[in-house]
Every structure is written in C-alpha cells, then in structure tokens.
Amino acid sequence: MKQLTAATRARYFRRQLVDRIMGGLCIAAAGVGLILLALILWMLFSNGLAGLSIDTLIKPMSQPGSGGGLANAIVGSLLQVGVGAMIGAPLGMMVGVYLSEVGKESRFASLVRFVNDILLSAPSVLIGLFVYQIAVLPFGGFSGIAGALALALIAMPIVARTTEDILRLVPQAYRDGAIALGSRENEVVRKVVLPAAFGGILTGILLAVARIAGETAPLLFTSLGNDVWSTDMTQPMASLPMAIVRYSNTPYPEWVSLAWTGAMLITVGVLVLNIASRFSYAAVAGKQGS
Amino acid sequence: MTTDTQPPAARTPRSTPMAAPTVTAASAVTAPTRIRLDHINAFYGQKQALFDVNLDIPDNTVTAFIGASGCGKSTLLRCLNRMNDTIPGARVEGAIHMDGTDINSPEIDPVQVRTRIGMVFQKPNPFPMSIYDNIAYGPRAHKLFKSKAALDELVEKSLRRAALWEEVKDRLNKSGLGLSGGQQQRLVIARTLAVSPAVILMDEPCSALDPVATAHIEALIDQLRQHTCIVIVTHSMAQAARVSQRTAFFNMGKLIESGATDQIFTMPKLDQTQDYITGRFG
Numbered sequence: 001m002k003q004l005t006a007a008t009r010a011r012y013f014r015r016q017l018v019d020r021i022m023g024g025l026c027i028a029a030a031g032v033g034l035i036l037l038a039l040i041l042w043m044l045f046s047n048g049l050a051g052l053s054i055d056t057l058i059k060p061m062s063q064p065g066s067g068g069g070l071a072n073a074i075v076g077s078l079l080q081v082g083v084g085a086m087i088g089a090p091l092g093m094m095v096g097v098y099l100s101e102v103g104k105e106s107r108f109a110s111l112v113r114f115v116n117d118i119l120l121s122a123p124s125v126l127i128g129l130f131v132y133q134i135a136v137l138p139f140g141g142f143s144g145i146a147g148a149l150a151l152a153l154i155a156m157p158i159v160a161r162t163t164e165d166i167l168r169l170v171p172q173a174y175r176d177g178a179i180a181l182g183s184r185e186n187e188v189v190r191k192v193v194l195p196a197a198f199g200g201i202l203t204g205i206l207l208a209v210a211r212i213a214g215e216t217a218p219l220l221f222t223s224l225g226n227d228v229w230s231t232d233m234t235q236p237m238a239s240l241p242m243a244i245v246r247y248s249n250t251p252y253p254e255w256v257s258l259a260w261t262g263a264m265l266i267t268v269g270v271l272v273l274n275i276a277s278r279f280s281y282a283a284v285a286g287k288q289g290s
Numbered sequence: 291m292t293t294d295t296q297p298p299a300a301r302t303p304r305s306t307p308m309a310a311p312t313v314t315a316a317s318a319v320t321a322p323t324r325i326r327l328d329h330i331n332a333f334y335g336q337k338q339a340l341f342d343v344n345l346d347i348p349d350n351t352v353t354a355f356i357g358a359s360g361c362g363k364s365t366l367l368r369c370l371n372r373m374n375d376t377i378p379g380a381r382v383e384g385a386i387h388m389d390g391t392d393i394n395s396p397e398i399d400p401v402q403v404r405t406r407i408g409m410v411f412q413k414p415n416p417f418p419m420s421i422y423d424n425i426a427y428g429p430r431a432h433k434l435f436k437s438k439a440a441l442d443e444l445v446e447k448s449l450r451r452a453a454l455w456e457e458v459k460d461r462l463n464k465s466g467l468g469l470s471g472g473q474q475q476r477l478v479i480a481r482t483l484a485v486s487p488a489v490i491l492m493d494e495p496c497s498a499l500d501p502v503a504t505a506h507i508e509a510l511i512d513q514l515r516q517h518t519c520i521v522i523v524t525h526s527m528a529q530a531a532r533v534s535q536r537t538a539f540f541n542m543g544k545l546i547e548s549g550a551t552d553q554i555f556t557m558p559k560l561d562q563t564q565d566y567i568t569g570r571f572g
Contacts, residue, residue, distance in 0.1 A: 171415070173411060173413060173415035174415060174417055174418070176373070176376075176409075176411060176415065177411065177415040177416075177417065177478065177481075178417070178427070179373065179376055179404065180371060180373065180404055180408065180409035180411075180482075181404065181405075181408070181427060181428045181431065181481065181482070181485060182401050182402070182404040182405035182428065182431065182432060182485065183401070183431050184401055187431055191427070191431070192417050192427075195418070195419065196417070196418045
C-alpha cells in the first residue's frame with residue numbers, strides 16, 4: 001500500500017470509528033426491542049401458564065373460588081373477531097382494489113386514500129364510541145354484533161391499505177397481457193391481478209385479524225362483556241380483552257391468574273397468526289413460481 | 291390462403307417511381323391488405339406522437355416497424371389493438387380499416403378488437419399461473435370451447451404452433467414463470483394463438499432474449515405468417531432484415547419510408563432511411 005498522508009489516515013480512522021459507532025447503535029436498538037419482547041413473553045408465560053388448564057378452556061367465567069374458566073370469553077372473542085373480519089376484510093379489499101385498479105390517481109381516489117389513512121390512525125376508543133352511537137343506543141343495548149362492527153371498522157382500513165400496496169406491486173405487464181387478450185377491466189382484476197396478489201392480501205387480512213384480536217377499547221362501548229355463557233350476538237358478549245380488564249383489577253388471586261392466562265392466549269394467538277401470514281405468503285409465492 | 295405457393299413478397303423486383311416524400315408503397319406485395327391505416331395522428335396529452343401516418347399492412351406477411359427510440363413505432367403498434375385506450379390522456383385520430391370496419395372508431399368496442407388482434411410484449415409476461423392455465427386464459431375468457439377435452443386440444447394445438455409443446459408437455463401444471471425467457475416468450479405467443487387472432491403485434495419480442503432464443507422466435511414468426519398477419523417492432527436492423535418482408539421506417543413520429551424489406555435495406559429512396567440503416571444516424 002502506498003504511504004498515506006497523515007490527514008488521509010486521520011480521515012480514514014474517523015470514518016471507520018463513525019461506522020462502528022453507528023453499527024453498534026443499530027444493533028443496540030434492535031437488542032432493546034428484542035429484550036423487551038422476550039421480557040413481555042417471559043412475564044406472560046410465567047404468570048399465565050399457572051392458570052392454564054382444560055377447565056380454563058372449557059368452563060365459562062364464574063364466581064371466584066368456584067373453578068370458572070375463560071371459555072365464554074374465548075368463544076366471544078372468536079365470534080366477534082370472526083364476524084368483524086368477515087365484514088371488514090371484504091370491504092377493505094374492495095376499497096384497496098378500487099384505489100389501485102379503478103380510481104388510481106383520480107381526485108376521488110385521493111380523497112378515499114386520505115380518509116382511509118385517517119381511519120387507520122383513528123384512536124380505537126373513538127371507533128368504539130361511534131359504534132355505540134349507531135349500533136348500541138338505537139337498538140337498546142350492548143351486543144356482540146356491535147362489538148364485531150367496531151372491530152370491522154378497525155380492520156377495514158388496514159386491509160384496504162395493504163391490499164392497495166400489494167396490488168401496486170403486481171407488474172403492469174400482467175395487466176397489459178390480459179388486456180391484450182381481450183379481457184375487460186373486471187376480468188383483468190378478478191382473473192389475473194387478484195390471484196397474483198392473493199398471498200399478500202391474505203397476509204394483510206391475517207395481520208388485521210391479529211390487530212383486532214387484541215383490541216379492548218372498541219369493545220368497551222359495544223359488546224361490553226358478559227360473565228355468563230352466551231353465543232347470542234344480539235346480547236352483550238364476553239371477550240378475552242374485556243375479561244382481562246375485568247379480572248386483573250380484582251383482589252382474587254384466581255381471577256388475576258386467569259387474566260394472565262387470557263393475555264397469554266391472545267398473545268399466542270396473535271403470534272400464530274403472524275407466523276401463519278408469513279407462511280401463507282411464502283406458500284402462495286412459491287406456487288406461482290416467483 | 292395459398293401463400294405457400296406464392297413467391298416471397300420481398301423478392302419481387304421494384305421499380306415504381308417515387309410519388310411523394312412519404313411513400314406508402316403497397317405494390318410490391320401480392321398478399322391482400324389486412325389493415326389500412328388512414329391519416330393516423332396520435333397524442334399523449336399535448337404531445338403529438340404520430341403525424342399523419344398512412345400505411346397498408348398486408349396479410350400473411352411480416353411487417354417490421356423500425357426507427358430510433360421515441361420515433362412512434364411502438365405507439366403506432368399500440369394503436370392497432372387500441373392499447374393506447376388504456377393510457378390516460380392518450381388520443382388517436384384517423385381510421386384503421388380492418389375487414390371493412392374502422393376499428394379505431396369510438397363505436398367499436400376495443401375489447402372486441404383485441405380478440406382479433408393479439409399482442410406480444412417486449413418482456414415475456416406469462417401470468418403467475420400454470421402453463422396450461424396461461425394458454426387457457428383467452429379461450430376461457432371468451433368461451434371458445436365446448437368441453438374440457440376440446441380445451442385440452444386447443445391448449446396442445448396452441449403450444450405446438452408456438453413450437454413449445456415438446457418442451458412443456460410433461461409439466462403443463464407447473465408455473466409458467468418457471469420457464470426460461472425464450473420459453474416464456476413462446477408461451478405468451480401460444481397464449482395469443484389460442485384465441486386465433488387474425489393479426490399478431492410484436493413489440494420488440496426478442497430484446498430480452500439471448501441469440502439462441504431469438505433464433506427460435508424468428509423461426510416461429512416465419513411459420514406463423516402462413517396463417518396470420520404479423521407486425522413487429524424491432525430495434526435490430528438485422529432482425530428486421532431476417533424476419534420481415536415489408537419494412538416501415540419511422541422518425542420523429544412520421545412514417546418516412548415503407549416498402550419491401552429488400553428494397554428498404556438495399557436501395558432506400560430517401561437519404562434519411564439510408565442513414566438510419568447504415569448507422570449514420572443523427
């Protein structure tokens with residue numbers, strides 16, 4: 001190597017030093033995140049596993065000391081999240097398709113996109129209050145349907161956003177190819193664009209489901225919660241997040257333990273959904289050969 | 291059509307005197323005209339991309355559009371199957387006569403035009419689905435078959451015509467994206483053939499392919515012209531000389547000269563054409 005001047009060498013070492021410091025800061029930041037996640041999971045499992053038994057899964061909530069479980073809350077959550085996703089996901093997909101394939105850069109599409117972004121970041125408690133106004137007060141009471149509706153309103157903008165993003169990633173060449181074969185716009189979308197983006201859209205839906213599964217605030221004003229077994233969606237309905245709120249603030253160790261178990265169940269469910277969404281994407285992408 | 295017995299159009303000697311600077315010679319070709327372009331002007335927003343193009347495109351012939359990038363040759367190609375309709379702000383004036391109709395008229399449904407006029411793009415664009423489903427796409431969309439067996443037959447016939455059958459017959463259910471670039475391009479040609487178009491437009495179909503795959507496609511183009519009218523846009527002079535019988539040279543949105551490929555390449559009437567062909571351009 002040629003002899004470096006003192007100034008060049010100083011600059012070289014300074015750049016090397018800055019590079020190391022920056023790299024170290026990035027790793028530290030990632031480490032903090034990972035450690036926090038590990039601590040949360042550790043806390044959840046160490047406290048939650050104690051309350052986990054077959055009874056927890058099959059028995060509904062009951063008085064402290066009488067061996068109650070969380071079955072009604074689990075089923076209530078599944079019902080409300082399921083119905084919420086069934087309403088919110090198709091609506092969101094349609095909005096996403098409109099934004100990406102029909103409206104594109106038009107004025108109205110820009111407006112829809114803007115409104116969707118606002119909805120996306122709206123505090124979930126506001127959505128709960130809104131549904132309280134339109135679906136609880138007029139029908140004379142809290143209900144599982146209202147809860148599902150609130151969750152649908154949270155899921156819809158998420159699905160709309162991811163659907164649009166994914167559809168925009170579908171190469172224009174696919175659309176041109178289908179148009180050149182004499183397909184109409186709706187056929188191009190249904191037969192070529194949507195199937196090509198299926199994996200990505202499914203991922204978006206699963207992530208939206210994961211998000212609404214843990215929502216508490218929107219259920220507070222809508223399905224309220226229910227201490228007894230009920231699958232009637234026109235009546236107040238239990239859910240895991242509401243059960244956690246209710247049980248964690250009590251003096252009964254048994255209930256507190258159940259609250260931990262409920263938190264663990266939600267977390268595990270969300271974790272499974274996240275992992276499933278990754279696999280579903282990889283599986284579809286693999287099948288298409290891309 | 292008995293084109294097999296006809297002498298190749300390009301070899302017909304030419305001695306027609308030049309009538310105007312923009313020549314729209316059709317005399318050299320014995321095949322009947324398939325498409326007649328009548329005063330075509332094309333615009334993208336305010337910008338005019340084509341200026342008063344008049345051209346006869348004969349049947350059972352390969353017509354090459356040549357010219358520098360931005361000369362309007364691709365725009366003209368996309369006029370023929372109304373693909374410009376899909377571009378916001380694009381506007382095409384003039385008449386495009388085919389089979390007694392003006393296919394550029396607003397009353398004509400562009401979707402109908404595109405079932406008669408197929409298109410092959412610069413980059414192979416098989417759909418992300420199986421080889422079989424790729425070919426079956428058009429027939430399914432237009433309900434061109436009566437039974438599953440008939441569709442199977444149509445898929446096989448199309449792949450055979452595109453000289454791809456032998457290579458893919460054992461993996462029809464595998465993704466079309468798993469094929470090589472040259473195979474993908476033949477796949478999309480087969481996909482186009484499956485709807486039996488009267489005209490096939492090719493927009494630089496070999497520019498993303500290696501020389502071997504290019505040779506395959508060129509041989510295929512020569513076979514296909516027995517039954518169809520083919521228009522090809524190409525940046526390769528050599529390719530235009532190899533595959534086409536007619537050549538049209540464009541510059542700055544204007545059709546400068548058109549005629550039999552032999553004549554354009556050996557004794558062009560205009561210096562401008564001569565300069566482009568010999569590489570002394572600009």
